[in-house]
Amino acid sequence: MARTPRLTRSPARELRLGVKLRVIYADTDQMGVVYHGTYARYLEAARVEFMRDAGQTYADVEAAGYALPLTDLQISYLSPARYDDILSVMVGVVEIGYARLILGYHVLVAPGDRKGLGQPLTIAFAETCHCCIARADGRPARFPGPLRAALANLAPEGDD
Amino acid sequence: MARTPRLTRSPARELRLGVKLRVIYADTDQMGVVYHGTYARYLEAARVEFMRDAGQTYADVEAAGYALPLTDLQISYLSPARYDDILSVMVGVVEIGYARLILGYHVLVAPGDRKGLGQPLTIAFAETCHCCIARADGRPARFPGPLRAALANLAPEGDD
Amino acid sequence: MARTPRLTRSPARELRLGVKLRVIYADTDQMGVVYHGTYARYLEAARVEFMRDAGQTYADVEAAGYALPLTDLQISYLSPARYDDILSVMVGVVEIGYARLILGYHVLVAPGDRKGLGQPLTIAFAETCHCCIARADGRPARFPGPLRAALANLAPEGDD
Amino acid sequence: MARTPRLTRSPARELRLGVKLRVIYADTDQMGVVYHGTYARYLEAARVEFMRDAGQTYADVEAAGYALPLTDLQISYLSPARYDDILSVMVGVVEIGYARLILGYHVLVAPGDRKGLGQPLTIAFAETCHCCIARADGRPARFPGPLRAALANLAPEGDD
Numbered sequence: 001m002a003r004t005p006r007l008t009r010s011p012a013r014e015l016r017l018g019v020k021l022r023v024i025y026a027d028t029d030q031m032g033v034v035y036h037g038t039y040a041r042y043l044e045a046a047r048v049e050f051m052r053d054a055g056q057t058y059a060d061v062e063a064a065g066y067a068l069p070l071t072d073l074q075i076s077y078l079s080p081a082r083y084d085d086i087l088s089v090m091v092g093v094v095e096i097g098y099a100r101l102i103l104g105y106h107v108l109v110a111p112g113d114r115k116g117l118g119q120p121l122t123i124a125f126a127e128t129c130h131c132c133i134a135r136a137d138g139r140p141a142r143f144p145g146p147l148r149a150a151l152a153n154l155a156p157e158g159d160d
Numbered sequence: 161m162a163r164t165p166r167l168t169r170s171p172a173r174e175l176r177l178g179v180k181l182r183v184i185y186a187d188t189d190q191m192g193v194v195y196h197g198t199y200a201r202y203l204e205a206a207r208v209e210f211m212r213d214a215g216q217t218y219a220d221v222e223a224a225g226y227a228l229p230l231t232d233l234q235i236s237y238l239s240p241a242r243y244d245d246i247l248s249v250m251v252g253v254v255e256i257g258y259a260r261l262i263l264g265y266h267v268l269v270a271p272g273d274r275k276g277l278g279q280p281l282t283i284a285f286a287e288t289c290h291c292c293i294a295r296a297d298g299r300p301a302r303f304p305g306p307l308r309a310a311l312a313n314l315a316p317e318g319d320d
Numbered sequence: 321m322a323r324t325p326r327l328t329r330s331p332a333r334e335l336r337l338g339v340k341l342r343v344i345y346a347d348t349d350q351m352g353v354v355y356h357g358t359y360a361r362y363l364e365a366a367r368v369e370f371m372r373d374a375g376q377t378y379a380d381v382e383a384a385g386y387a388l389p390l391t392d393l394q395i396s397y398l399s400p401a402r403y404d405d406i407l408s409v410m411v412g413v414v415e416i417g418y419a420r421l422i423l424g425y426h427v428l429v430a431p432g433d434r435k436g437l438g439q440p441l442t443i444a445f446a447e448t449c450h451c452c453i454a455r456a457d458g459r460p461a462r463f464p465g466p467l468r469a470a471l472a473n474l475a476p477e478g479d480d
Numbered sequence: 481m482a483r484t485p486r487l488t489r490s491p492a493r494e495l496r497l498g499v500k501l502r503v504i505y506a507d508t509d510q511m512g513v514v515y516h517g518t519y520a521r522y523l524e525a526a527r528v529e530f531m532r533d534a535g536q537t538y539a540d541v542e543a544a545g546y547a548l549p550l551t552d553l554q555i556s557y558l559s560p561a562r563y564d565d566i567l568s569v570m571v572g573v574v575e576i577g578y579a580r581l582i583l584g585y586h587v588l589v590a591p592g593d594r595k596g597l598g599q600p601l602t603i604a605f606a607e608t609c610h611c612c613i614a615r616a617d618g619r620p621a622r623f624p625g626p627l628r629a630a631l632a633n634l635a636p637e638g639d640d
Contacts, residue, residue: 005165006232006289024528026357026521028350030403036230037204037346040197041506048504048564059564070196072166074234083350084528084539129166184368186361186517190508190563197506201346208344208404219404219435243510244368244379325485326552326609356550357524360517390516392486394554449486 007076007125012092012104018046023085033080046089054150065135072129081123086113093155099140101130167236167285172252172264178206183245193240206249214310225295232289241283246273253315259300261290327396327445332412332424338366343405353400366409374470392449401443406433413475419460421450487556487605492572492584498526503565513560526569534630552609561603566593573635579620581610
């Protein structure tokens with residue numbers, strides 16, 4: 001019987017700001033907070049900017065004949081995000097292997113990004129696992145060189 | 161450094177069909193398969209029917225003064241779901257505690273629900289963790305009697 | 321200066337039930353009702369079942385080398401839909417031309433599909449316009465025969 | 481029989497930039513372009529920044545006891561938006577009446593915001609109609625003074 005270990009801290013040791021984004025009505029549900037499923041798009045938005053920042057856009061990866069489908073997703077929700085909050089989505093490399101990449105996320109509201117908030121508020125921690133595949137045959141493939149170099153550079157200890 | 165343990169089998173021992181639903185364009189992304197974030201709504205649709213089936217709608221739970229916010233979500237994607245597939249989303253109770261409920265899910269395509277598919281195809285396994293709270297003060301509360309009874313009845317061994 | 325004429329009745333004279341679907345949390349926003357953007361997926365879900373019912377799935381259309389991208393969307397919201405409502409999405413052909421198809425929609429809650437509702441409640445009227453294109457070159461193309469026949473059969477007077 | 485008049489130019493004479501936002505996978509569908517339903521959230525994101533820019537956040541409006549539900553939506557799609565495009569969503573006041581507000585939108589890709597694009601590319605035109613209601617009783621109410629002033633200031637001729 002499986003059991004999800006709750007993420008109570010960031011899965012990645014070093015994090016960079018991926019994006020800041022404002023919560024809109026489309027993101028919320030009738031409980032008056034952000035719907036839990038909305039976070040998948042927040043994480044994706046942060047991930048693509050994180051990669052762009054590392055010098056490799058996801059569009060580049062695809063153009064080079066690869067894809068990085070997400071194979072596993074885990075999110076732990078610590079405090080609800082609300083309409084009009086500005087969320088900071090931090091991203092970091094947890095691990096990069098032959099064909100596997102694990103990223104960690106910390107979603108938070110910074111002071112000033114919610115009315116009356118005096119200190120950073122953690123909203124969620126998350127982790128995504130990706131497999132590098134060759135688009136030609138859909139099979140796992142070693143990360144292309146430039147992407148590996150870019151990501152390893154962002155990994156805490158360039159582990160392989 | 162956290163690491164998501166990949167779900168390679170159903171987190172719940174006993175599963176019931178929550179819903180069958182057909183994949184539409186809205187659910188897909190440009191990789192030509194269902195977007196990973198879409199599964200949150202598939203799981204929710206199955207969960208509410210599972211509870212209804214157990215004799216307690218989520219609307220009943222809210223009317224009784226409680227809410228069951230989702231605190232943790234984990235999904236492992238084993239095979240991509242495609243446009244026009246009919247997905248069967250199975251649900252089961254993994255564990256029910258004082259104020260905590262863990263549900264497990266198995267998303268699959270049954271034979272006949274994808275053109276040319278001869279045997280069941282596992283799409284994903286998932287787990288959601290929920291906390292029962294009193295809506296009056298937002299604090300954790302013991303599951304209301306009828307809901308507990310309904311869910312315990314569906315749990316593999318009525319564990320508490 | 322353009323001005324949207326509000327849809328106060330069904331754009332199509334004859335309507336069939338496309339789908340019945342239950343409103344979930346994912347569909348709602350913090351105003352406590354269904355988010356206006358969610359209706360695009362309700363209309364799509366109804367449209368594909370309407371076509372299937374007519375004997376031509378959208379997957380068939382694609383397999384035959386065509387696509388029917390949506391070129392115009394109009395929705396008028398008459399009454400909010402709520403969590404746990406079962407919505408009936410009715411669909412009808414407004415007009416079918418050389419390469420253009422206009423569909424009309426009536427979204428309603430039938431008696432019994434919302435607690436305490438004694439008579440049908442209109443939620444929204446909508447209209448979508450589609451262009452038939454050949455996938456090979458992306459240019460407008462005459463509707464393939466079987467699809468035209470199927471749709472004309474559903475059009476009020478088989479107008480062309 | 482109703483018929484949507486296609487929007488072939490901006491419904492508003494004067495437009496301001498609401499937001500720039502980048503298209504992510506979550507926004508696309510398997511046709512390889514942005515799903516038509518995704519635009520509802522693009523328009524909302526632009527609308528809230530447009531109001532904020534005018535000096536009145538939507539959160540202010542709600543705090544003052546009002547709401548501005550969307551009653552009608554019309555979108556005409558002129559050219560598909562693609563993954564990784566940066567969209568500029570322009571907004572303008574078409575008309576402001578006693579309790580009714582009509583906004584117009586122009587969604588475009590500016591040169592430099594899609595690889596190889598040399599001149600602005602119109603993606604879509606849209607119009608949304610909103611009704612000002614008092615949250616206490618849900619009935620139409622005259623726009624609160626500060627909001628009216630802010631919006632009239634942005635309307636082409638301060639029409640009433």
